[in-house]
Amino acid sequence: MTAPNTTDSTYYKHGFGLKGEIKETLVEDYHSALVEKLKAEGHTYRTGDLTIRLAQEFGFCYGVDKAVDYAYETRLKFPERKIYLTSEIIHNPRVNNRLKEMGISFLNGRGFDAVPPDAVVLIPAFGVPVADLEKLKAKGCILVDTTCGSVVHVWKRVERYAQDGYTAIIHGKFDHEETRATSSRATQFPGGKFLVLLDLDEAKEVCSHMLNGGSKELFLKKFGRVASPGFNPERDLEQVGCANQTTMLSSESLAVARLFGETMAKKYGPENLDTHFRSFDTICSATQERQDAVISLLEEGVDVMVVVGGYNSSNTNHLCEIAVLKTRAYHIEDAACIISREAIRHKPVGKKELTVTCKWAKEGPIQIGITSGASTPDRVMGEVIDRLVTVLAGKELMTNDKIQSTK
Numbered sequence: 156m157t158a159p160n161t162t163d164s165t166y167y168k169h170g171f172g173l174k175g176e177i178k179e180t181l182v183e184d185y186h187s188a189l190v191e192k193l194k195a196e197g198h199t200y201r202t203g204d205l206t207i208r209l210a211q212e213f214g215f216c217y218g219v220d221k222a223v224d225y226a227y228e229t230r231l232k233f234p235e236r237k238i239y240l241t242s243e244i245i246h247n248p249r250v251n252n253r254l255k256e257m258g259i260s261f262l263n264g265r266g267f268d269a270v271p272p273d274a275v276v277l278i279p280a281f282g283v284p285v286a287d288l289e290k291l292k293a294k295g296c297i298l299v300d301t302t303c304g305s306v307v308h309v310w311k312r313v314e315r316y317a318q319d320g321y322t323a324i325i326h327g328k329f330d331h332e333e334t335r336a337t338s339s340r341a342t343q344f345p346g347g348k349f350l351v352l353l354d355l356d357e358a359k360e361v362c363s364h365m366l367n368g369g370s371k372e373l374f375l376k377k378f379g380r381v382a383s384p385g386f387n388p389e390r391d392l393e394q395v396g397c398a399n400q401t402t403m404l405s406s407e408s409l410a411v412a413r414l415f416g417e418t419m420a421k422k423y424g425p426e427n428l429d430t431h432f433r434s435f436d437t438i439c440s441a442t443q444e445r446q447d448a449v450i451s452l453l454e455e456g457v458d459v460m461v462v463v464g465g466y467n468s469s470n471t472n473h474l475c476e477i478a479v480l481k482t483r484a485y486h487i488e489d490a491a492c493i494i495s496r497e498a499i500r501h502k503p504v505g506k507k508e509l510t511v512t513c514k515w516a517k518e519g520p521i522q523i524g525i526t527s528g529a530s531t532p533d534r535v536m537g538e539v540i541d542r543l544v545t546v547l548a549g550k551e552l553m554t555n556d557k558i559q560s561t562k
C-alpha cells in the first residue's frame with residue numbers, strides 16, 4: 156500500500172491551523188474549572204468525613220486532544236460539506252454525541268457506498284484498516300486523518316515484522332478499531348501474517364501448541380477468526396514479533412511478550428532467539444502514565460475507587476481492572492450513575508451489562524479515589540466529583556459553570 160501523499164490537497168493530517176478559532180468552543184464543551192481548581196490544590200478535596208483524591212494523571216491524552224481538535228477544525232473549515240467519521244472518533248459518548256450535534260455522521264461499519272465523493276471523511280484516533288483507506292482514496296473524498304502518532308508507531312513495528320517474515324503477535328482486542336487497523340498493516344505485504352491474542356491465557360495456549368504440538372483444527376477453531384487468512388500454526392509461528400494495542404494492561408502485554416520469548420528460547424535454543432523472536436513494548440506513554448497513577452493512588456490507600464469513562468473505552472476498562480485488585484472499584488460513565496449514597500450504577504470488570512450495587516460507600520470517614528480514561532473529558536470528571544460531594548457530604552459544591560463565571 157502506498158502511504159497517502161501528505162502534500163495532496165485531499166489528505167490532511169496536521170489540522171487546518173484553526174486552533175485559535177475553536178479554542179473557546181472546546182473549553183465550553185470539555186473543560187472543567189472544578190477539576191483545574193482541585194489539580195492546583197494538590198489533587199485532593201476534603202469536606203467533613205469525605206476525602207476525594209484525584210489520580211495524578213487522568214483524562215484526555217495527547218492523541219485524543221489532537222483528534223477532537225481536528226474534528227472541530229474540520230467542521231469549521233468545511234461548513235457546507237457533508238462530514239463523516241468512519242467510527243466513533245474516540246470511545247466517549249459525550250464527545251461523540253457532541254460531534255453528531257455538529258452534523259457529523261458516523262459510518263460505524265456501514266461501508267462507504269452512501270459517502271459522496273465530495274464529502275469530508277474523518278479518520279479517528281485509532282486509524283482505519285488499509286483496505287478502508289484505499290477505498291476512501293479511490294472515491295476522492297477529502298480525508299482528515301486524526302490517527303494518533305503512538306498508533307502509527309505500532310503500525311511501523313508490525314509492518315517491519317511482516318517485511319522481515321515475522322508473524323505479528325498482537326496483544327489486543329480483535330474487534331477494536333485500533334487492532335483491526337494494526338493487523339491490516341501486516342497483511343498489506345505479501346506473506347504478512349498476524350495473530351491477535353486477548354490475554355495471557357490465550358498466549359499460554361498458543362505457546363503450549365508451539366512447544367508440545369496439537370491439533371491444527373482445534374487451534375484454528377479457536378484462533379482462526381483472529382488470525383490472518385490462511386493461517387497455519389505449524390508454519391506461521393516459527394518467527395514471531397510481539398506488539399500490542401496501545402491501551403492494553405501494560406503488565407499483561409509485557410508478560411505475553413516474555414512468554415513468547417521464553418517459548419522461542421526453549422524451542423530453538425537461546426542462541427537462536429534473535430532469529431525467531433522480536434518484541435517492542437508499544438503501550439503508549441499516556442496509557443502507561445494513567446495506569447501508574449492509579450497504582451500509586453491505590454498504594455496510598457483509598458476505600459473506594461471511581462473510574463470514569465466510556466464503557467467501550469479499552470484504557471478506562473483497564474484502569475478499573477487494576478483498581479479492583481486492591482479495593483472496591485466502580486467503572487461509571489457519568490455523574491448520573493451515582494444514584495445515591497445507597498446505590499451506584501456501573502459496569503463490573505469483564506462484563507458487558509451494567510449493574511446497580513447497593514451500599515457502595517460506607518458510612519463515616521471515607522476516602523474516594525477517582526480517575527478517568529484517556530478519552531474522558533474533564534467536564535465529565537468534574538460533574539462526577541460534584542455529584543459525589545452532593546451525595547456523600549450533602550453539600551452544594553460550586554459547579555463548573557459557577558466557578559467559571561466567578562473567574
Ligand code: SF4
Nearest residue numbers: 216218303305401439
Ligand atoms: S491512548 Fe495513547 S494511543 Fe490512544 S489516542 Fe491516547 S495517546 Fe494515542
